[in-house]
Amino acid sequence: MGVIVAALTVSAGTVMPAAADSAPPDYLKVMKAEELWKVADGSGITVAVVDSGFKKVPGVRSESVLPGVSVMEPPVNQPDKKYPPHDDVDGHGTTMTAAIVGDGSGGGPKGLAPGAKVMPVRTSLGTPMAFAAGGEGAKGIRYAADNGAKIINLSWDDYYSFKRLKPAIEYAQSKGALVFAAMGNEGEGNNATNLIATVPGVIGVGAIDEKAMPVMLSSYGQDTDLSAYGSKAPIRCKENTAWCIADGGTSYATALASASAALVWSAHPDWTANQVARVLIETAGAPKDGSKRTDRIGYGAIRPRVVLLEKAGNPGAPDVDPLAPAPTKPPIPTPSTGKTAAAPAEAASTEAGLPWQGLALGAVIAAGLGLAGTVIVKRRRR
Template sequence: MSPLTRAARKRAVGLLGAMAAVVATWTVAAPAAQAEDMRSRQWYLDAMKADEMWKVATGKGITVAVLDTGVDSTVSELRGKVLPGRNFNGQGLGRVDEKDTNRHGTNMAIVISGSGTNGGIKGIAPDAQILPVKIGDSTSFGIVGTATKGIRYAVDNGARVINISFAGPADETEIPQWREAVEYAQRKGALIFAGSGNEGLAMKVHPAAIPGVVAVGALDTKGKVAKFSNYGSHLALAAPGVEIPSRCIDNKNKYCAADGTSGATAIASGTAALIWSAHPDWTGNQVLRVMMETAGHNGPVPSKYIGYGSVRPAQVLLEGKGNPGDPDVNPLLAAQGGGQSPASKPSEPSQASQTSPSPENTGASGSDQVEDQAAGSDEGGFPLWAIVASAVAVVAVIGLVVAAGVRRRASTDA
């Protein structure tokens, strides 16, 4: 082995290690000079066959409420999509302000229904309307009062899907408040999606732990459970939650890559809006049932790590899979109650996914973990496209490093 080759390889290993360290951080600023456009960075859209699905449905006619830090309706991706909404934070109640200095609520809205305008982020349901409901200036907790008021407001103002991309502990006095608000939304036919939390622990947080709420876990780019994703018997579904493009907190005109069950929840909410827009006569129970039936997974379900599996709307919109079933029976409540439910009996076409992930490029998939494995080391199905992409990326990085070394050596020799 020549000295140049050894040096190049050492630099490649060091660079790859540095890249891994960066990916492991919570939020990573995107480089100033991007070699690829925003659309190509949204890896999960290709995995979910978004371009093909948008020929069938775009979320049009569905209102998604975003209970969060507010939504900035002036960002390019959300212009014309944001309804007036309501601000339940602080003393002065009124319209949601457009500042959203935290950016969290704005980013969730973009992940759900961003237009992709001017090279920006494209949402999974780009024609869905956003109803902003501000319940706090941050995603800190102790806001059960504003959140439960926000749920009622959202339902009363036409939201079919309610996105709650936060999670936290609740004391015994707060749980009844959560239950009452969730039951109100269920009686009105709305679906509530909430994040399972980012501690990587077997713990129940609220409102995800409330019966009937669709608790969402996060998957990484390989289709495996993200190491930070909380898990437990209450988990219902999983969705991509790693390297999700978003607007940076400190500058709304710059883009970052974020990790968390927040983004996974937004993608799950957008998936529900997408399916519902294609089947506007379905009830929320039916939308949820087909989402659970067509979810991708390995091994038995429900899994405490991914619930019924990763969301795969293409199975419904492009393949016609999933039996909507009884419009008046909530499949998640039926399953959580221990009784037989349509959700626990997958329709015949999707039976093969009980033991192996679908070969189709319709979304990431995961599998249950054995008891002695650490959370996040899930041996889920790894889609072939992801394997190829990872291999190409590694080869490209090593190639660039070697090329740089050759140029430097040539310059020195000259």
């Protein structure tokens, strides 16, 4: 796998014009976005998209995008060369921005959090200098944290710069930011997952389709925490000159997860990153087999409507990472009664169906699964 994983680019699979008859599924309708926006639309929340930049295109209003910054390193032979943050030769960052705050015009997607602001942080992703993007991304993450970003979207990975990225992410978390990272699009290959998702507190995002089934290309593992739609969607194509339809993959899913967090935080501005993350995990559409989580979809499909419309989810302690291992206590010895232990209670089951079409997994089911008000354990690779 290279420095920047090529599979984490937005498009994966057949690309077709956005105006094609085979329109992508309306995932916003499934998520009840129109109803969500009556409660919260992301207003007051800044999402930093650390990526390939942003280019003004049909489908994204200028007022939805902040000036941002470019952290691209200039070539050795052009040390004074400048790169504006509002440029994007690849289109990946522009697509992520549109998935969050797009207005739905010109063939582009309608953003899930149209009232939020996106802070573009441009790196060398999508350019011949992409090998530098990891180190640049570390700078960009720190910039975002220092300049008001509540949510940081990382729809890419970089193995060689992980030693710089990890402390940068930890710095952002210390400033109160919530970080989302794409798991990767290697599920059909060697399933190499994103190291960034192993950082404690980072939400690793997998991709599902409109039926809440895992997208085959989605990488998976013990660091998958949540899933979001990542199948056919409008993406920038033809060197960022048009909108096309293609698999968005875990990149797109991560943008939707960031947008979901923006909706919840907009409605509850006094919550911390830990509390926002906790309610998103508690209210996710759990695996249909009754498990609390699986490596494919994590704790389930992200469902902000359950938080905003059904008022479900217990934010819990503001300073406790919901993915941190729970503290253990030594067992208290009990006298033997000589009787056979009672059979364990049957685990709460979930109704078979499409989790993010709302097969009631609100606070009642979450409590039945042992999630509500508890600390959820995520085992991290070291």
